Amino acid sequence: MTRKRITTEQIEKAFELGIKSFNDNISVSNFKPVLVNDFDMNPSSAQGYIETVGELLTGHCYTRTINTQATEYYLSQIYQRYPLTSLNLAIEAVRKHLDYYLSKTSSPQEPIRLIYEKYAIICEQEFDHDDFEDKVIIAKKDSSESRLFRLKSAPKQAKLIDAKTKLYRRNPDVVAETLYRAKGTCERCKQEAPFLRKKDNSPYLEVHHIKMLSAGGLDWTENTEALCPNCHREKHFG
Structure with missing residues (x-):
């Protein structure tokens, strides 16, 4: 069976749910039904897309794959909403994910790697440590x-x-x-x-x-x- 394409609406909602889960320290399983029932998202994808938000904000490697559009959207939102140190953690999480994925599949995930490089440059240019x-x-x-x-x-x-x-x-x-x-x-x-x-x-x-x-x-x-x-x-x- 062909898996449905993840929509922009699903990505945006998953990010908001992920933020709420992270900020309020509430299990992802409490929010997953919203994506599954109200946004017609696959349960496994719903879990991963919500979970990844917390992994990005803490700099941890995430093993579930989110698509290129979601990666760009999540990083852009973290850049807009949080201090630059949070974006540093997020791009570090993406780097760890890319390394993990490459070790498992031998695929460099080039589109996501380009997004990683884009935001790594932003951090390098804008992080004015000690003035x-x-x-x-x-x-x-x-x-x-x-x-x-x-x-x-x-x-x-x-x-x-x-x-x-x-x-x-x-x-x-x-x-x-x-x-x-x-x-x-x-x-x-x-x-x-x-x-x-x-x-x-x-x-x-x-x-x-x-x-x-x-x-x-x-x-x-x-x-x-x-x-x-x-x-x-x-x-x-x-």
């Missing part, structure tokens, strides 16, 4: 010679702050020196930065790690490039 952006501005006020002198004795491997959520303490000198090297021009398309930052009136470029820190890449100028937003997105999704 990182302010530290970059301070570093940019120094001379290139001063930054390079500090970088000589700085560790090239970014320090892992939290192994559970995989947050890294980046070196502001690396960012400042990469931006200085670019001189306001994207190092890929060679076009000028699209606008100036409000904070310090400097050209807006994004510093990209050629090999991601989470994949063992070094937090070092040789592993970075200053890119305009379009080229940065193309690097990850093109």
Whole structure:
């Protein structure tokens, strides 16, 4: 028998039920009948789609598979409703799920992997641990010679702050020196930065790690490039 396609309405309701189950610490089995009886969802799918919400919010590996649309929707809602640390936990749960699924089926689940990478980038760009952006501005006020002198004795491997959520303490000198090297021009398309930052009136470029820190890449100028937003997105999704 062909299993019915999971609908947008079912996904949205499953997420809301999952949030309620998680927040109120109520068993998923209490909410499953709503999806089964009122939304015509398969009992096994209903269980998995509700359960996964709690697994995402706690960073735990989930073994039941939810589809690409649900993965995108769940992560987007967590991003909108919760602190960025919760999104870090959620993408870590997706990573664990991908590893688990690959070990069982040899399938990389490429569409879900792309969603994982998208939200991992969001976390990397927006998580300003210890006011990182302010530290970059301070570093940019120094001379290139001063930054390079500090970088000589700085560790090239970014320090892992939290192994559970995989947050890294980046070196502001690396960012400042990469931006200085670019001189306001994207190092890929060679076009000028699209606008100036409000904070310090400097050209807006994004510093990209050629090999991601989470994949063992070094937090070092040789592993970075200053890119305009379009080229940065193309690097990850093109």
